[in-house]
Amino acid sequence: MVSTAYAAGIPMTLVSDAEAEALHSAIGRKEAWTLNAVHRLRADADKRLKEGPWSVTSERPQGIAMDIHDFYSEAPYWWPHAEDPKAPYVRRDGQTNPARFVANKNSLSAMADAVFSLGTAAYLLDDPRYAQRAARDINTWFINPKTRMNPHMEYSQAIRNVNTGRGAGIVDGRVFIRAIQGMEFLAQTGNWDAKDQAAVHKWFQDYLHWLTTSDYGNAEQHVGNNHASWWTAQVAAVSSFVDDDAEEKAAFNWYRDHIFPRQIKPDGSAPREEQRTRSLWYSAFNLEAFANTCRIAQLKGVDLWSVHAKGSTTIATVIEYLQPFLTDPKKWTKDQIVEFNNDGLYALAYAGMGLKKPEYLATYRKHDHPEGAWLALTDLLLGRFEAAAHQTRH
16 A cells, blocks of 8 residues: 555654554544544644645745745744844743744744644545645645755744844754654655655755754753753654664763753752743643653653653653642742643653553543644544553453
């Protein structure tokens, strides 16, 4: 059935081959635990059929000299000086400037969500319409010479009247992780042109090179907070996608030796995140990055779930520290100047499966799950995991 050039050895970054095949079979049999998530996945994919495609070239910032194919975004918490519009912008941590340029960032997020949704639905639901639309979205963003994005983020999270980009902007690229998993599902369908697959692999090879060799990439790797965690997750995902074993191993080692042990205190807290005015959100956001990296490593046969910080501190310590506040954010006594949202709590599902801790899965299930394909797939993975555990017990 699968005829693409990469089909025989398609990497799977967040979902293993065995999981993908088991989900596909269970959905085909209409097993009860699949029905709700499949309904949500199909609804999201149907919505994405009518949207896009998106291009970094569609909307451009005014008065900034750069190639039309360069991604550009502005830092969220920086504001113009009240008395002098030409003065360097000033930082108000946690207070988002609604007038900043976000068109490219919004388009990138929409593209990544669409490619994930459509690629996942194309494979799991056996619908070539989704594959065709995903391929179009991918071609527009990554391949078409008129509309493609250049494979770097030199101009991301710029601060007006200060700079034209920062290493901190690399965090905007975390959504590529979702796009990658959608592409891997798409490749499994046989409905994605081999030349386009090769072109996208080349794009991500170039992006990986930039992430790991540029000044901004180097700065982000060493910054010591959630930005370094998401840099590591991106390098792990992209290197998995392009089969770069050396960079993949380096990412896993960086997490083991630097990211986790240097960020987390013995009680499970992340001091750098707790200094922020959205301290609970950033603590959960950092955990999300950890869980992505650990999940990617798990699929490669590398155990990062049990990595230790000082003493016996592990990611389980972090989860147990945060869990009461994820369930009831009002109990959090540190700064959290906006309402806490739970979009990132799929980290509990990943950790619950990775550590075989059903209590984490139960906490994840207690929360309302925002609509969309990402949590629909998480729920399918969780349903399969619990169904398999039930069969083992009986």
